[in-house]
Amino acid sequence: MLAQLREIVGHHNVTTEASDLEHFGQDWTRFFKPAPMAIIFPKNTEQVVQIVKLANQQKLALVPSGGRTGLSGGAVAERGELVVSFDKMNQVLSFDETDRTVTVQAGVITANLQTLAMSKGLYYPVDFASSGSSQIGGNIATNAGGIKVLRYGLSRDWVAGLTVVTGAGEHLQLNQGLVKNATGYDLRHLFIGSEGTLGLITEATIRLTRSPPTLKVVLLAVPAMTDTISILRTFDDRVDLSAFEFFSDQALDHVIRHNSIPLPFAVRASYYVLLEYEVKATPDDVAALDAFESCVTAGWVVDGIVGESEQQNRSLWKYRESISESITRHMPYKNDVAVRVSQVPGFLAQVQEKVESAYPEFEIIWFGHIGDGNLHLNILKPESWSAVAFKKECELVSEQIMSIVAAYQGSVSAEHGVGLLKKEQLHFSRSPEEIEIMVRLKDVFDPNGIMNPGKLLPGIS
Amino acid sequence: MKVLVAAKRVVDYNVNIRVLSDNTGVDLNNVKMSLNPFDEIAIEEAVRLREAGTAEEVIVVSVGTSACQEQIRTALALGADRGILVETDEDMQPLAIAKVLKAIVDKEQPSLVIAGKQAIDGDNSQTGQMLAALAGLGQATFASQLVMGDGEATVTREVDGGAETITVKLPAILTTDLRLNEPRYASLPNIMKAKKKPIDVYTPEDLGVDVTPRVKTLKVEPPASRKAGIIVESVEELVDKLRNEAKVIS
Ligand SMILES: Cc1cc2nc3c(=O)[nH]c(=O)nc-3n(C[C@H](O)[C@H](O)[C@H](O)COP(=O)(O)OP(=O)(O)OC[C@H]3O[C@@H](n4cnc5c(N)ncnc54)[C@H](O)[C@@H]3O)c2cc1C
Numbered sequence: 086m087l088a089q090l091r092e093i094v095g096h097h098n099v100t101t102e103a104s105d106l107e108h109f110g111q112d113w114t115r116f117f118k119p120a121p122m123a124i125i126f127p128k129n130t131e132q133v134v135q136i137v138k139l140a141n142q143q144k145l146a147l148v149p150s151g152g153r154t155g156l157s158g159g160a161v162a163e164r165g166e167l168v169v170s171f172d173k174m175n176q177v178l179s180f181d182e183t184d185r186t187v188t189v190q191a192g193v194i195t196a197n198l199q200t201l202a203m204s205k206g207l208y209y210p211v212d213f214a215s216s217g218s219s220q221i222g223g224n225i226a227t228n229a230g231g232i233k234v235l236r237y238g239l240s241r242d243w244v245a246g247l248t249v250v251t252g253a254g255e256h257l258q259l260n261q262g263l264v265k266n267a268t269g270y271d272l273r274h275l276f277i278g279s280e281g282t283l284g285l286i287t288e289a290t291i292r293l294t295r296s297p298p299t300l301k302v303v304l305l306a307v308p309a310m311t312d313t314i315s316i317l318r319t320f321d322d323r324v325d326l327s328a329f330e331f332f333s334d335q336a337l338d339h340v341i342r343h344n345s346i347p348l349p350f351a352v353r354a355s356y357y358v359l360l361e362y363e364v365k366a367t368p369d370d371v372a373a374l375d376a377f378e379s380c381v382t383a384g385w386v387v388d389g390i391v392g393e394s395e396q397q398n399r400s401l402w403k404y405r406e407s408i409s410e411s412i413t414r415h416m417p418y419k420n421d422v423a424v425r426v427s428q429v430p431g432f433l434a435q436v437q438e439k440v441e442s443a444y445p446e447f448e449i450i451w452f453g454h455i456g457d458g459n460l461h462l463n464i465l466k467p468e469s470w471s472a473v474a475f476k477k478e479c480e481l482v483s484e485q486i487m488s489i490v491a492a493y494q495g496s497v498s499a500e501h502g503v504g505l506l507k508k509e510q511l512h513f514s515r516s517p518e519e520i521e522i523m524v525r526l527k528d529v530f531d532p533n534g535i536m537n538p539g540k541l542l543p544g545i546s
Numbered sequence: 547m548k549v550l551v552a553a554k555r556v557v558d559y560n561v562n563i564r565v566l567s568d569n570t571g572v573d574l575n576n577v578k579m580s581l582n583p584f585d586e587i588a589i590e591e592a593v594r595l596r597e598a599g600t601a602e603e604v605i606v607v608s609v610g611t612s613a614c615q616e617q618i619r620t621a622l623a624l625g626a627d628r629g630i631l632v633e634t635d636e637d638m639q640p641l642a643i644a645k646v647l648k649a650i651v652d653k654e655q656p657s658l659v660i661a662g663k664q665a666i667d668g669d670n671s672q673t674g675q676m677l678a679a680l681a682g683l684g685q686a687t688f689a690s691q692l693v694m695g696d697g698e699a700t701v702t703r704e705v706d707g708g709a710e711t712i713t714v715k716l717p718a719i720l721t722t723d724l725r726l727n728e729p730r731y732a733s734l735p736n737i738m739k740a741k742k743k744p745i746d747v748y749t750p751e752d753l754g755v756d757v758t759p760r761v762k763t764l765k766v767e768p769p770a771s772r773k774a775g776i777i778v779e780s781v782e783e784l785v786d787k788l789r790n791e792a793k794v795i796s
Pocket of ligand 1 (some may be wrong): 112113148149150151152153154155156158159160171189192212213214215218219220221222223224225226228229230231232280281282284285286287409410485500501504537540
């Protein structure tokens, strides 16, 4: 079988070396033991078609693997699967100035697409702390969101076309860059967020936009988490927000220790809001100050600072953007939940009460894209706990948090996907009928069940 | 004691500079403008002297278009007490700026003038030195540490291959290097308070200074672009390329 694979992609592009299996067999999660049979690095769609055909003949399971920054185990191979890495499908294929689109292979790194857009005087707005490693294919497969969703939407909103290879080996070109196309089911959208369970995304046509105007970054000191949405409304009424994030003082503590950077404020607050707004003219700054004043008067905010240069903006963002990285060594159990923005205060209050009574001995880190109703609740593993016992305990309490999510008709995975980690919780957000239809859909695209088996859908392996 | 700080409005440090297609200058259209980073350090140092009680008043001066008010407001939010704008639409070169500053020094009689060691737009590193010469004052350039004494200042300077410590008699001109301090963020409450702080506006004519440019820009060109790198498949290919293409090994 290895020989056949090598015939498709060349000798150098298949590896079974132990360190490679370990490296390419997992994503950012650390709860699963990687054990793939081999890693293969195709260079183009044609090779991917051949790999899928061979996999169907041999009943070999495939795990698509992008930048491996996923947070739910979607790109984990723990049962002898063949990992299809897109690392070598990293070419920019074409750029169209008039359409403002760029067509890339799926393995292009998100940050490289951002840089490419910038070099053309344009902008690719999907951005997050992992964009230096994540790939466009992985972003699309998880419908990644990030820090600019409030203003620019999710990965889905920027996909103008996809080239995919289904689990059956069909090579499909979906939508091909059209703005309008009312010709039936839009299969492109089924692949967005499919986590590699329907097929492999090999190329994407991505929409770009005009560069943003000057941005100002503000960090606010906030005593009560439940006031964040009032602060959001106050600013949103007056300025064009491009980001609205929040984090707790514990999160800040990890960030300043991890990066050896100074505290942003002389006094500490329990929570912080980081917001970014667009400055098209001087009145925008006046409006932002006015919003700040209203929030202070209402008692929601006690202090605030603003970046006066791009350098300072970046330093302020660092307080928010390096949270994930700064807690990685504590093996965080990540909950990535969302409710409607209007429901955030009530939801937060209930979740806070639950975790404080349920996890008295665990350190809880709160942060998230709160302007989108998206909360990242991270539970840190105490040194003395084993990973297995810790994950078990977290799953128990997660069930209770997810019941609250369900009561609010929220999502058990806002942007991190379902993968291995959240599949048993899918039922809190999706009805049995919906899940049953998803299972049938998968069957259409992947009749032999070779595409990322065991991920996303419960009970299938 | 009074401290005078210079604050220049420049293209933000992180902006990608584009040269105009006719090579007459750089594109300033819709480009983010900020305080010159070395001037941020100058303001921070002055404000620290004020907070330590060494200085009674910090005056910030900016020379340029009316848009420079924005940088003066920033300095006021960071803790300066009042501002001076010398307003002109002329292309301001280091000598002209030094002459304007000399006129302000005559007017305000500060004990210490703090400026950046250079502005990141022209990278000239001339203004502080020329001001010292014009005003007949001592200078301590490229400062990485400042200790105020009685009628004098002890300054550590960044020099080639190390540091040099000197003392200058006050009044004196100090120019800042990167290591002098870490500038703070402007706080929103202070930005609101800064709105009430006064800014005096003069023109170069009011000060009796001729600011006609002396240096003519002939041509502006972007730096030569680097060739994109490639990724090789194997050690053999690398060796082959080094030998036969780059010809760095034989
Ligand atoms: C520090 C940090 C911060 C993060 N912040 C955010 C955030 O703000 N918002 C957010 O949405 N996510 C965030 N993430 C999660 C992660 O970066 C995203 O999910 C990202 O989109 C994953 O891309 P990837 O290329 O690393 O995919 P991988 O982890 O390699 O794979 C993710 C899933 O996609 C599948 N897949 C990958 N490539 C393909 C392909 N070509 N075809 C078909 N399926 C494929 C995999 O099988 C897997 O199921 C963060 C992660 C980290 C580590």
